[in-house]
Amino acid sequence: MVNGNGIQLEMAHADLGYDGQAILKNISLTIRSGEIVCLLGPNGVGKTTLFKTILGFIPPIAGEVSIGSVPISRFSPKDFAKLVAYVPQAHHTPFPYKVKDVVLFGRAVHLGMFGRPGKKDRAVAAQALELLEIAHLAERAFTELSGGERQMVIFARALTQQARFIILDEPTSSLDYGNQVRVIRKIKSLCNQSIGILMSTHMPDHAFMLGAKVMVMDKGQLYRFGEPDKTLTPETLKKIYGVDVQVFDTPKNGVPSRKVCAPILDA
Template identity: 45%
Template structure:
């Protein structure tokens, strides 16, 4: 579904992350880990087509990403950003319904079928009771769940998530992780960035460790999410990593 081929990403000709190779199939979850400033956000913006690659190629299906039309891309790839406040007092249901935009004709209004899909997404994320509440007045964690529900309503085959649990309490983090596992079981391809290796241990089929401008490790979480590797990645003594991860086994 998603392939990165000898990809180098950056801004204004300056590379921040080099030589990335990744193949993400349907029914798989790939997790991106790295310290702040390692290029994770730049990589995600490149995957979404917001930044052109400096070198190499992003493939979606059998086509380079740059050859996809905006409508076709919106029907195939969904993005879940970190939760934000929002500028307009749309209801939570209206925000989730925005995920149906790519499936509507010009000037078309959501149908009853679209509303049923949005309602199912709200129920899947455990927030149907928030449907009529203004998006600007719910908590940061609830806004994040609404953005996830919007991506579910979009019915895309590939989901790109930027730290999807960063504003969530412990219970909602577990709910999101369970939904990521459910999406994988439904055949979705999921690429997500996180700062929490214990989450990667639970949901990842493969991990990508990035830092110092390059890929420092790639493969199964069992192989790469060790105290030694994470210590080198985050410049922390391995025994501190071991003590932390030991609580999540």
């Protein structure tokens, strides 16, 4: 069993793929408690395969995935769910559950086989709704929500799970601008709660906003890994996306604040 606050999720020299055919080769990755890693790369590069392997849906062809030095294959599904939560790009349910109940489902991993959610579980769910500023949706039917609202609810459910690591698959892809900013703020605040985050995104600016480490994938391999200032250069962005991009500092009171990306449209 994994104990202590300073745990890490690791993938070491892993080949990933299906039916013995590797899509990704020699992938090594470490995510520590309280750390954010942004995953970038063109469509079809293998991000979904990486996520499925970390989540235990498919085994690595070679190498190993572990949490706190324990291979994930040794965890029961319930114990693994206490450690890792997942927020997909889209989620659909045919039943008109209320939002507060969908979020409460995240507490299932903390209950016994015939356990029922108690006062503490409902308080944790309510806190997640408040944290994401969607408490006003609590009595709404999940099936009646917009795509962006559903995304926020599933994020709240993951928080209610109280896992040590959260994997986010393009968490802002269906959100309006205001909710995108709110989600990025919340993700950044999770570092203070010693939660490790792995999120995929097509927006390099997210890595700069979050002060996250960056994992850049291209052509089935890990192309760059490190701090955003060193990894998200115009040369790297040109290499993986095929477009010219300027990367420059945004000054705040005359002092460089953070870098931003701007595509060159008249190239």
